[in-house]
Amino acid sequence: MVKKVFIMFLLVSAISFAKEKIIIFHAGSLSVPFAQLEKEFEKKYPQYDVVREAAGSRACARKITELKRPADIMASADYKVIDNLLIPEYAKFNIHFVTNEMAIAYTEKSKYADEINARNWPEILLRKGVKVGHSNPNLDPCGYRSMLVAKLVERYYGINGFFEKLFGYGESYENGEENKKKVVVRPKETDLLGLLEAHAIDYLFIYKSVAKQHGLKFLELPKEVSLGDSKLADYYKSATFKITGKKPGTWIVKKGAPMVYGITIVEHGDKLPLNKEGAVKFIKFLLSEKGKEIMERNGQKFIEPSVITGDASILNSE
Structure with a gap:
């Protein structure tokens, strides 16, 4: 008892x-x-x-x-x-x-790591054999922001067709359509950190804060591209990308905007x-x-x- x-x-x-x-x-x-x-x-x-x-x-x-x-x-x-x-x-x-703002993360073993800088990074990402990672635009803001950054590159750097050459997407992203020889996609940006550190990818579109928190090398992007300057809100709007909406078969057009x-x-x-x-x-x-x-x-x-x-x-x- x-x-x-x-x-x-x-x-x-x-x-x-x-x-x-x-x-x-x-x-x-x-x-x-x-x-x-x-x-x-x-x-x-x-x-x-x-x-x-x-x-x-x-x-x-x-x-x-x-x-x-x-x-x-x-x-x-x-x-x-x-x-x-x-x-x-x-x-x-x-x-x-x-x-926050966008950045390009990489490691010492990334291809052309000793060459990359704020002027030539778009050209390096397009080089043969270079693998690039980004998160799924339909699941993660970092994913559609990666798309918007790539579109702003065309305007700022004057590289016609950069977005299509790099990703091969149209105006929206459908799961599995990426060029697997060039691009790796995961649900969220932090899912790609291990792949970068294991050298399975060379460069990663990611938030600057995350790159700093994980002690990664990263390239600071020009303010016209980084989505990090509130004074450039009108400039960012020129970039657009479609993501899935609330209901199946519907779409939301995302415009570039300060983060x-x-x-x-x-x-x-x-x-x-x-x-x-x-x-x-x-x-x-x-x-x-x-x-x-x-x-x-x-x-x-x-x-x-x-x-x-x-x-x-x-x-x-x-």
Whole structure:
């Protein structure tokens, strides 16, 4: 009898001390800073267990809208993914919180690594035997941004047909259509890091922040090409690429634009977030001075003040 009572006590104690989960779907490019945020957040709020799942931003959104996966927060490498795929049914607001820019990552063993520079990199990527990686444009913003960068190259460097010569795509990307002798595609940009480090590819279209976080060599692109300068918004618009829409058979035309990340609290139909209080606390922690320090340490510039669109009144409910 005493043994049974003791076991019951242990079970009750375990339940009372069980941590509340905060489920976060986020872009692969946020993996490193969000791991650090998780550690610091749980140190401040030990009652919570942050559970993160990284994927391409559009893939994250579709886990929520199509697969009906439970989540409290979604953070996207392109704020427009939240606007286009989650709002209004699965989210009510969008916070633009950090920026980034595109870069070309490589290693010392990449072909022509000793030659490449900001002037000749388009020509080197077109050379025979050079393998190039990018993420899937239909799943990951880094993928369609890679396409937009390649199109801006034609205008800035005056190289006619660069986009088609490099990728061989038309105005959109269908899975498996890449020239496998030249191009390697994976669901998200961080999936390609291992291939680069294993020398299975020579060059990788990737975010500058990710290249810095992983200690990679990378080529800084001219601001007219990098999608990293808010003053060049009109210039970037000249590049366009089609990606799949909300429903099968529909398309969204992506235009070049300065890179801005977005974050929101997920609402599941007519239900409130699974962990409303925890989600609000995490968002506020992200937007705090500590959150800013972590993001900027990892190569992503904080937007100050943060731009909030939609109804963010939930943030005042804590």
